Amino acid sequence: xxxxxxxxxxxxxxxLTGAGAVEVLHGVDFELDAGxxxxxxxPSGSGKSTFMNILGCLDAPxxxxxxxxxxxxxxxxxxxxARRRNRDLGFVFQGFNLLPRADLLENVALPLLxxxxxxxxxxxxxxxxxxxxxxxxxxxxxxxxxxxxxQQRAAIARALAAKPRLVLADEPTGNLDSQTSDEIMxxxxxxxxxxxxxxxxxxxxxxxxxxxxxxxxxDGLLVEDAPxxxxxxx
Numbered sequence: 001x002x003x004x005x006x007x008x009x010x011x012x013x014x015x016l017t018g019a020g021a022v023e024v025l026h027g028v029d030f031e032l033d034a035g036x037x038x039x040x041x042x043p044s045g046s047g048k049s050t051f052m053n054i055l056g057c058l059d060a061p062x063x064x065x066x067x068x069x070x071x072x073x074x075x076x077x078x079x080x081x082a083r084r085r086n087r088d089l090g091f092v093f094q095g096f097n098l099l100p101r102a103d104l105l106e107n108v109a110l111p112l113l114x115x116x117x118x119x120x121x122x123x124x125x126x127x128x129x130x131x132x133x134x135x136x137x138x139x140x141x142x143x144x145x146x147x148x149x150x151q152q153r154a155a156i157a158r159a160l161a162a163k164p165r166l167v168l169a170d171e172p173t174g175n176l177d178s179q180t181s182d183e184i185m186x187x188x189x190x191x192x193x194x195x196x197x198x199x200x201x202x203x204x205x206x207x208x209x210x211x212x213x214x215x216x217x218x219d220g221l222l223v224e225d226a227p228x229x230x231x232x233x234x
Contacts, residue, residue, distance in 0.1 A: 004070070005166050005197050006032035006055060011064035013050050024050050026220040027064070032199065034165070037192040039208035039228070040201045042217030049170065051217065052201050056089055056168045057081045069165055086114050090159030094171040096151040098143040104130060104154045105139045111161040129157035133187060149180035156187060160196075167191075169200040173207055185210040186234040206232065 013025040025047045032038060042048040053059040054066060057073055066073050069088060076084065085091075090111075098107045109126040117125075130136045133153040135146075143151050152172060159167050169188070173181035181204075189210055192198055202208050209232035216224035 002033035002035060004031060005034050005036075005068070006030065006199075007065070007067040007070075008055075009065045011051070011054065011066065012062045013047075013054065013059070014062045023062075024220050025054075025061075028220075028222045030215065030222060030225070032166075032197065034197050035192070035195055036213055037189070037198045037211045038200070038213040038215055039211035040199060040215045040217065041203070041205075041208050046217040047220040048201055048217040052168055052170055052199065055166075055199065056091060057085050086111060087162060088165045090162070090164035090167040092152070092155050092159050092167065092169040092172045094174040096143070096148075096155045096175075098151055098154060098158075100143055103140045103142055104135060104146075104157075107143070107154055108157045108161055110158060115162055125161060126157070129160055130154070132160075133157045147180075148176055149183055152176065152180075152184055153187065156184075156191075160191075166197045166199065169198065171201055171203070173202065173204065178206075181207065182234050189234065210234065 008028060008030040011025055011028040012023060014021045014023040028051065040048045040052065050059065054061055068084065073081065073084065105126050108129055109122040112122040112125060127136065127139060130139050133156055135150060135153055138146055138150065173184055176184065185207055188198060200211060208214055209228060211228055212231060214224060214226060214228050215222060
């Protein structure tokens with residue numbers, strides 16, 4: 001039986017506004033096992049980004065339970081949440097978020113620096129990951145010296161640096177052309193085939209079709225959660 005990575009029960013999230021409390025998630029239940037590849041879709045305002053932020057310990061639920069790797073994260077302190085993010089979670093964003101004055105080797109090694117890994121281990125692991133994503137020749141290049149697709153590959157390598165149990169990708173192809181987008185999704189699929197657990201937020205049906213499972217949000221509710229009917233293999 002696969003290990004359960006995420007278990008969410010009766011998840012609700014409200015924000016205070018000038019007009020009072022606005023609830024953006026209305027009692028969501030969701031489970032994710034190790035090795036799954038799930039695409040999260042929904043129109044703007046559907047709650048999918050809030051859901052992703054809560055899974056990533058970047059936001060806290062108003063009520064309900066969120067368990068990551070069996071641990072209820074509701075009672076964790078800010079420092080404990082930061083350790084959880086650094087140790088067990090990897091993040092890939094639409095805007096790459098690479099440090100402009102650092103080269104790719106330094107960018108990829110950054111999570112290991114935060115984790116206190118020795119310099120030799122940081123370098124070895126970063127070079128290994130750059131090789132894995134096809135960027136070893138550019139290890140000493142800065143982000144502005146490579147293409148957008150290469151920058152996203154570097155961001156994926158960085159997300160993998162600490163060997164996370166779960167990678168969360170928020171619109172990772174949103175700034176890329178269709179060919180480069182396909183290359184990034186092919187890389188994600190290969191990583192998933194190697195056992196990586198992935199949750200990916202997207203607006204693009206072609207991107208979602210590369211996943212194995214689709215979770216669709218609408219008006220703060222999880223309205224669909226099913227295997228992808230016709231998976232797109234690149």
